[in-house]
Amino acid sequence: MRTLNNICKMSLRFITNVLTKLLCQHQGSLDFKNLxxxxxxxxxxLEKVVSDVLSDSSRFVIIEGDEPSGNLIFSPDTLIVAKTSLRVCQSLPDQCEWCENLHLCRYFVCGDCKNGTKCRFSHNLDSLHNSEVLKRVDVMYLEEEELFQLLLQNDPYLLPEVCPHYNKGNGDHGSCRFKAACTNLHICRHFLQDDCKFRAECKRAHAFDAKSTKILSGKSLSSANIDIIYKIYKNKLLITHYKDKTVLKIPEKIMSMVKDRPKKTSTNLISEPDQNEICLYFILRRCHFRGNCARVHHHLPYKWQVLDRDGETWRDFPNGEDIERAYCDPANDKSDSGNQSVDFVSMTCQGLSVRRLSTVSSITRPPNFILTTEWHWYWKNEQGVWTEYGQLGDEKDEATITSRTLENVYTNSTENEIFLSNYKLHFKDMYEQNMRNNVKRTVRRRPRFVSAQEVENKLKRYITTILT
Ligand SMILES: [Zn+2]
Ligand SMILES: [Zn+2]
Ligand SMILES: [Zn+2]
Ligand SMILES: [Zn+2]
Ligand SMILES: [Zn+2]
Structure with missing residues (x-):
């Protein structure tokens, strides 16, 4: 048994890894009671830490249960499913030199590659390419079997699809025109998702029949995997079903919301890149899109620009690093750069619009991603002193609100204002209001300062680790 002190020192990353491993050892998902x-x-x-870790929607999908939650952060029948952005490369072995995916035989992952040692696809997870890929998504601590469980329920390329046409229309084959010859599975998708309201009365199959089993073993699925196929598909459907929804994973107990913040693009791995987003891979010298990359290529994780008088051209400030240093101190209203001073509140410089391009927020990526932007949240007291949320010395009665919680809500929510504990936070006008005494305080969201030198050092360390 580890002591409380030790666990406090353990990183969120460690707990993320423990949870992922546990889920993969239990066929990819667990209900909250058992977890x-x-x-x-x-x-x-600590409950708080577990809830923080589980709020990482790039790693976990949470399907809220119905049972009363009592003192728990989730109701006992809440289902937690292990998620990953990791995929198996779909190219032939000699046709892809480098990509973000595993170079691995798909049948090997399914558990039963008939080609054995003669297979032209790699069966080696320890290759230089694969170790680098595993390290990048932070799953190198998983045993082979655990990793394959994770891949089977996440990578749509590995398993045959549930036929969408069979699941529509009437007749033995629904509206599927391939009928018995269809290579997709003819099975009720609601049965797999555990929410078929017709139950025994349903006209679609509520079991993997002989035909489905044949299709699955044709994809080299091992018999051990066929034994748990229901669970694999259930997890797979839940992950796909929930991926497009912006589900807030902060327990409702500490939070309820009011609507009206304008929609913003979601920031998960599968979303369209934001045109104002700086390419992480370029900084790491690994972007293979070159001129075709949808993101901005710049050597720093931030870039300060001013809009030209023509109203179209954005020009770089020559002293971006100095502006950034000033911006990272929440007490600064403007940068101290003579007549080129940037007003951080109005985001202007001599009446012209200013913008700050950025790499993605660190909370949208696994903790081992370097050079993402680490945002901190501050509030100002009556003496004009800025304090970061959740820091020691924070005089508030509620120490539960941390920078991380706020950043999570801010990035995942489309709301204009939210309620956390006894506070209302207004994201558009950036203030918090104590609901007990109505006192309003100004709030600021500023990044942690990263110098050009720090970027250089991180890059050197990164290159050494991937080569060793
Ligand atoms: Zn590849
Ligand atoms: Zn193979
Ligand atoms: Zn079909
Ligand atoms: Zn059904
Ligand atoms: Zn790029």
């Missing part, structure tokens, strides 16, 4: 039980028996994790 909680295993955690309590083996670790003394």
């Amino acid at each position: 909680q039980k295993i955690l309590q028996e083996n670790y003394s994790c």
Whole structure:
């Protein structure tokens, strides 16, 4: 049993890894009651930390249960599913030199590659390319079997699809025109998702029949995997079903919301890149899109620009690093750069619009991604002193609100204002209001300062780790 002190020192990253491993050992998902039980028996994790970790929507999908949650952060029947952005490369072995995906035989992942040692696709997870890929998405601590479980429920390329046409219309084959010859699975998708309201009365198949099993073994799925195929598909459908929804994973107990913030683009891995986003891979010297990359190529994780008088051309400030240094101190209203001073509140310089391009927020990527932008949230007291949320010395009665919680809500929510504990936070006008005494305070969201030198050092370290 680990002590509370130790667990406090353990990083969120460590707990993310523990949880992923646990889920993969239990066929890819667990309900909160069982997960909680295993955690309590083996670790003394703080509830708050677990809820923070589970709010990482790039790693976990949470399907809220119906049972009363009592004192727990989630109701006991809430289902937690392991998610990953990791995929198997679809190119032939000699046709892809480098990509972000595993160079691995898909049948090997399915558990039963008939070609064995003669297979032209790689069966080697320890190759230089694969180790680098595993390190990047932070799953190198998973055993082979655990990793394959994770891939099977996440990578749509590995398993045959549930036929969407079979699931529409009437007749034995629904509206599928391939009928018995269809290579997709003819099975009720709601049965797989555990939400078929017709139950035994349903006209579609509620079991993997002989035909489905044949299709699956044709894809080299091992018999061990066929035994748990229902669970693999259930997880797979839940992950796909929930990927497009912006689901807030902050327990409702500490939060409820009011609507009206304008929609902004979601920031997950599958979304369209933001044109104002700086390409992480370019900084790491690994962007293979070159001139075709949809993101901005710049050697720093931030870039300050001013709009020309023509109203169209954005010009770089020559002293971007100095402006950034000033911006990172929440107490600064403007940069101290003579007549080129940038007003951070109105985001202007001599009446012209100013913008700050940025790499993605660190909370939208696994913790091992370097050079993402780490945002901190501050509030100002009556003496004009800025304090970061959740820091020691924070005089508030509620220490539960941290920079990370706020950043999570801000990035994942489309709301204009949210309620956290006893506070209302207004994201558009950037203030918080204490709901008990109505006191309003100014709030600022500023990044952690990263110098050009720090970028250089991180890059050197990164290059050494991927080569060793
Ligand atoms: Zn590839
Ligand atoms: Zn193979
Ligand atoms: Zn079909
Ligand atoms: Zn059904
Ligand atoms: Zn790029």
